Amino acid sequence: MKTVTRESRRDFLKIASTTAGGLFIGFNWFSCDSPKVEVLSTEEVLAQAKPFNAYLSISPTGDVVIYSPNPELGQNIKTSFPMVVAEELDADWEKVRVIQANLDTEKYDRQLTGGSGAMPHSWERLRKAGATAKYVLVAAAAKMWNVPAEEITVENGIISHKGSGKSGHFGEFVAEAAQMEAPEEVQLKDKKDFKIIGTPVKNVDADEIYTGKPLFGLDFYREGMMHAMVQRAPFGMKIKSIDDGAARAVSGITDVVQFGNSVAVVGNSTWPLMKAKKLLKIEYEAESTVESSADHDRIFQELMANGKSDVRRQDGDIKSAFQNAAKVVTAEYQCPFLAHSPMEPENFFAHVKGDRCELIGPTQTPDRARQTAASILGIPAENVTVEITRLGGGFGRRLRADYVDEAVHISKAINAPVKVTWSREDELTGGAYRPAVRYRFEAALDANGTMIGYKLRGVGMNAGNTTREHNFPSGAVDNLLIETVNYESSITTNAWRAPITNFLAYAEQSFLDEVALEAGKDPVAFRLELLDRAKNNPVGQLGYDVDRMIGVVKTAAEKGNWGKNPDVKQGFSVYFSHRSYVAQVANIEMQGGTPVLKKITAVTDCGMVVNPTGANHQVRGGIVDGMGHAMYTNLTFENGLPKQRNYDSYRLIRLKEVPEIDTHFIDSGYDPTGLGEPALPPTGGAIANAIFAATGRRLRSQPFIEQKEFSDIKLEIRRS
Amino acid sequence: MASFNLKVNGKSFQVEVEDDTPLLWVLRDHLGLVGTKFSCGIAQCGACTVHINGNPTFSCVTPVSSVGNSEVTTIEGLSENGDHPVQQAWKEVDVAQCGYCQGGQIMQAAAFLEQNPNPSMEEIDNAMNRNICRCGTYHKIREAVALAAKNK
Numbered sequence: 004m005k006t007v008t009r010e011s012r013r014d015f016l017k018i019a020s021t022t023a024g025g026l027f028i029g030f031n032w033f034s035c036d037s038p039k040v041e042v043l044s045t046e047e048v049l050a051q052a053k054p055f056n057a058y059l060s061i062s063p064t065g066d067v068v069i070y071s072p073n074p075e076l077g078q079n080i081k082t083s084f085p086m087v088v089a090e091e092l093d094a095d096w097e098k099v100r101v102i103q104a105n106l107d108t109e110k111y112d113r114q115l116t117g118g119s120g121a122m123p124h125s126w127e128r129l130r131k132a133g134a135t136a137k138y139v140l141v142a143a144a145a146k147m148w149n150v151p152a153e154e155i156t157v158e159n160g161i162i163s164h165k166g167s168g169k170s171g172h173f174g175e176f177v178a179e180a181a182q183m184e185a186p187e188e189v190q191l192k193d194k195k196d197f198k199i200i201g202t203p204v205k206n207v208d209a210d211e212i213y214t215g216k217p218l219f220g221l222d223f224y225r226e227g228m229m230h231a232m233v234q235r236a237p238f239g240m241k242i243k244s245i246d247d248g249a250a251r252a253v254s255g256i257t258d259v260v261q262f263g264n265s266v267a268v269v270g271n272s273t274w275p276l277m278k279a280k281k282l283l284k285i286e287y288e289a290e291s292t293v294e295s296s297a298d299h300d301r302i303f304q305e306l307m308a309n310g311k312s313d314v315r316r317q318d319g320d321i322k323s324a325f326q327n328a329a330k331v332v333t334a335e336y337q338c339p340f341l342a343h344s345p346m347e348p349e350n351f352f353a354h355v356k357g358d359r360c361e362l363i364g365p366t367q368t369p370d371r372a373r374q375t376a377a378s379i380l381g382i383p384a385e386n387v388t389v390e391i392t393r394l395g396g397g398f399g400r401r402l403r404a405d406y407v408d409e410a411v412h413i414s415k416a417i418n419a420p421v422k423v424t425w426s427r428e429d430e431l432t433g434g435a436y437r438p439a440v441r442y443r444f445e446a447a448l449d450a451n452g453t454m455i456g457y458k459l460r461g462v463g464m465n466a467g468n469t470t471r472e473h474n475f476p477s478g479a480v481d482n483l484l485i486e487t488v489n490y491e492s493s494i495t496t497n498a499w500r501a502p503i504t505n506f507l508a509y510a511e512q513s514f515l516d517e518v519a520l521e522a523g524k525d526p527v528a529f530r531l532e533l534l535d536r537a538k539n540n541p542v543g544q545l546g547y548d549v550d551r552m553i554g555v556v557k558t559a560a561e562k563g564n565w566g567k568n569p570d571v572k573q574g575f576s577v578y579f580s581h582r583s584y585v586a587q588v589a590n591i592e593m594q595g596g597t598p599v600l601k602k603i604t605a606v607t608d609c610g611m612v613v614n615p616t617g618a619n620h621q622v623r624g625g626i627v628d629g630m631g632h633a634m635y636t637n638l639t640f641e642n643g644l645p646k647q648r649n650y651d652s653y654r655l656i657r658l659k660e661v662p663e664i665d666t667h668f669i670d671s672g673y674d675p676t677g678l679g680e681p682a683l684p685p686t687g688g689a690i691a692n693a694i695f696a697a698t699g700r701r702l703r704s705q706p707f708i709e710q711k712e713f714s715d716i717k718l719e720i721r722r723s
Numbered sequence: 724m725a726s727f728n729l730k731v732n733g734k735s736f737q738v739e740v741e742d743d744t745p746l747l748w749v750l751r752d753h754l755g756l757v758g759t760k761f762s763c764g765i766a767q768c769g770a771c772t773v774h775i776n777g778n779p780t781f782s783c784v785t786p787v788s789s790v791g792n793s794e795v796t797t798i799e800g801l802s803e804n805g806d807h808p809v810q811q812a813w814k815e816v817d818v819a820q821c822g823y824c825q826g827g828q829i830m831q832a833a834a835f836l837e838q839n840p841n842p843s844m845e846e847i848d849n850a851m852n853r854n855i856c857r858c859g860t861y862h863k864i865r866e867a868v869a870l871a872a873k874n875k
Binding site for chain 1: 740741744748751752753755756758759760761762763764765767768770797801805810813814817819821822823824825829848849851852855856857858859860863864865
C-alpha cells in the first residue's frame, strides 16, 4: 500500500531558486571511460549543491549531501537517518555524503538524542524529504525531455525514460528542478520496494574513527583557545573559603575563576590544569543535607515503611484480594546510584563575544545548551550558535548542560575562547546520576496459582515516578496498587539509558519469577497466562500492545530453546519500553559444579529494522550495558562525595565478561520504533533468574557481585 | 620546563613541557594528534593506547621524560592510508558504536597481532580485555581481531 502524506512547512523549505550553482563544470560521471575519477571534497560538493529541503542538497555532479540533525552518540543515527532519505530519493548510496547538521530550530524539530525517539519521530519526515526531492527531479526531467513524468523511472541515482531511451544522473536535473515548487503531497514507496532500508549499511564515520581524525568534542581545537578544568563542591555543600595560591603557581596556569560553588583553573594546555586543580585548597560548609550511603539506607527504610506515596494506579479491591489470598509473595529489590561514564568525558567549547556566543561540543540536547548560554549571558537564544560534534557516548549524561554552563561562565570571565574538560574523577563525582531506588512487591495468589492481587511500592532518590504504572503486569491483574515515594536528595540525578525501566524491569521480572515459582508454574507459561488475561479481558488501561509482547515472549522461548535441555539452567525476562518489545533468555550451564553463563538470546520487536548492523549493535550493546551494571557497578557515598572515583573502583564490564548474544528481530509490519534503550531493561532480570535456576540464590540487589548470596557461587562467564 | 625530542609516527618533534607531562597530553595538546584519547587517566581503560617501540602502552601514565629515543606510533601513524589489516578488519566488521575507544582498541589489537600473528580466541580475549568499550562492542572487537589475523 502506498502512503500519501502532506507536506509540513516546518521541515520543507521551498526550494530556493536563488542559491548559487549550475555554473560549475563538474566531472561527468557518465562520459568518462576511466573509473579513476576526481573525488570532490564535501566542501566542493556543497559549494555547488542546491538545497532541496532541510535534509538534502544535490550537486550538479550528482553528489547527494544529506544532513543528519540529531546528535550521534553511537546509536548510529548519522547512518540510519540518511539511509531513510536516500531510500525515498532512490539515490546511489555510494554518492551520498553525510553531514552532521548544527542546531537549527527553524529547520528541524526535536533535534535531540534521548528516549529512543529519533527514528519514530522522524521516520515519515525523512521519507518525505527524499520523496519530494525525487518528485521535482523527475518533474524536471519530464520537462527537459518533454515526456510524461509518469513514464519516468528512478533507480540508484539515475533518472530514465524507457520510451525515448533517455537517462541521466540526478545532477543533470538539479538546475531545472531548483526552479520548481516542491509538491504539497507526495507518494511514499511501498516498503517491499525498499533497497537501502533493511540492508547493513556501514557507519558513515568509519574512516575518520579508525584513523584517529578529530571528530569528538574533546578533539576540538582552535588557535588561541584556552583550556579549563573545574572543581565542583560535594553534594549539599558550598564554598567557605578558597586558597588558590599553589594552583596559580603551577607553570602553564593563567587564571583561577570562581562562579557559584565552582572553581575553574585556566591554562594553555590540559596537564597543568590537572596538577593545579589538585592544589586548590577549598574549604566547604554544609548548605543542605550532606549525605552518605548509610543515610540513604536509613531514609529508604523509613520511606518504604511510612513515606507519603503518590498512588499511580489502583484497580479493583486490593485489600480483599490479599485477605482472600491462598498465598502471598513479598520481596524487596534495590539498585544503587550509577554514573553514566561515557568514554569521552564531558567537555565543551564556548566563545563569548559580547552579546553573542559560539558553542561547540558533544551534547544530546543542543537547544538546551543554547538556552543555557542565553540565560547566563542574558542574550537572545538566536545569538547563540551550537555546533554538534560526534559524542563519545552519552547514556543520558549529555542531556544535561552543566558543562556547557561552565564553559560559558569561564569564557565570559576570561574574555577568551575556552574548552572545559572533565577528568574521569570529575565525571564520577560530578553528579546527575541514575537515581538509587528500592521496590517492595507483593503478589496475592489464589488456590489455583492465579495472581489475583499485585502491589508495587517504589522509593527513589530524586527519581520522580519510580514506576511505569500502565506497563505489564497492569491490565492482567484484577486488583492492583502501584505507588511511588520520592526523596529529595542533595545528590543530583538525571535520565540514564532507559530511565527508571533500567532497574524497574530487573526488579519486576525477577519478582514475577518468584511468583511463578510460588504458583508452581513455568515462568514463561505464567507470563503468557497473564498476557492472555490482558488480551482477552483487560483490566483498565494498557500501556503496551499485548500481541506484540506475546510475540516476543513466544519467539524468545522458541529461539532460546526454553525448557528443552534440563542441563541448561535458564532465566526469562521480557519488557516493553520506548515503544519496543524485548524478551531475553539467559543460559547457564553447570560445568563441574561451576555455573557458567554462556548465552543470552534476545528477541526484539522494534517494528521495521532500518539497519540490521545498527540494530544488532543496539541490542547487544544494551545487553552488555545492562549486564555490566547489574553485575559489577556500584556508586556509594560518604559525606556528599562518591567513594568510587575512577575505573579502578568503579567497575565496568570488560570483553571477557560477555557471553554469546544471539539476536533475533520480529518483523511485525510496524514503522520503526526506538532501539537505543529497550534491550537494556530485561537483561538484569534474565541473568538473575538464570542464576536462581542454576544455584537457588535469588539476587535482589545490584550489583550482584557485592551480594552475600553471590559470594560463593563462583559464576563464570564463557562463550564455550 | 624541559625540551624533549620525540619520534612520533616516523617524524621528529621538539616540545617544551614539564618532565611529568604524560605522553598522552603531549600528543593531544602539543602535537595535535588527537586520535589518542583521554578517558580514565590511570591506565584502566586503554583509550590512550599507543605503540612505543611496537609495544602497546597506556600513554596517559607514560611521562614524556621516559620516552627518550623510542619510536612512538599513534593511530594516525598506524598506516599511511588507513589500510592496516586491523583497520580494514574494523571497517569490514563495522565495529564502532560511538567510536571513542576504537583507536585505542585498534592499537592494542595491532600490537598484539604483531607479537602473536596466529592467536587463539582465548588469546584474543586476554589481549583485548585491557581495553574498555562502554558501548559494549566487545563481540565485534573479538570478531575483527580474528578477521585481521586471518587476513594478515
